[in-house]
Amino acid sequence: KQEVTQIPAALSVPEGENLVLNCSFTDSAIYNLQWFRQDPGKGLTSLLLIQSSQREQTSGRLNASLDKSSGRSTLYIAASQPGDSATYLCALSTGKLIFGQGTTLQVKP
């Protein structure tokens, strides 16, 4: 059974820091991996989609990597801003989407 773990569960950093969110999974037989952002009381916004054959994807200040052999993905956020404060969710697709529990990020001004 595929299990997805996100570490840390919560993170608080000062504005301007570069940070890394981690996601690990137990089964490398995945179609793709998707990172989402969720603001309090809101829905899920897709940030990045990494295909199984890809190693990384970039969008603005965000960079996501995928290493299937080690069962790991990271989301790198450069020059963090208070507006980045949200919960970040990692999700693996195997025909259906399986989520980690998320990392709640607070960026302090």
Next chain:
Amino acid sequence: DAGVIQSPRHEVTEMGQEVTLRCKPISGHNSLFWYRQTMMRGLELLIYFNNNVPIDDSGMPEDRFSAKMPNASFSTLKIQPSEPRDSAVYFCASSPIGPNYGYTFGSGTRLTVV
């Protein structure tokens, strides 16, 4: 494109009442998913459809829950009778079928059963 549309946005109902949640997927997306989110359990997949056919309903918690997809543009999730422990946010998502596509989520329905 209007995205995945869910209704209602909020629903408050009394225990024992029937609740129906609605979802309109993105046009052209052949897969539709229903998720439930709670603080304790996070995001759980309840059921998903490919081409209007239920593929996996193993996440449906009890017989009180049922889902239908009568056509490619509409799905319902019904709870009958509702219980306080069903209180959660219910999300619908859609995607094209295939390994190369991501998922798009609706804004969710916040259900409160009192």
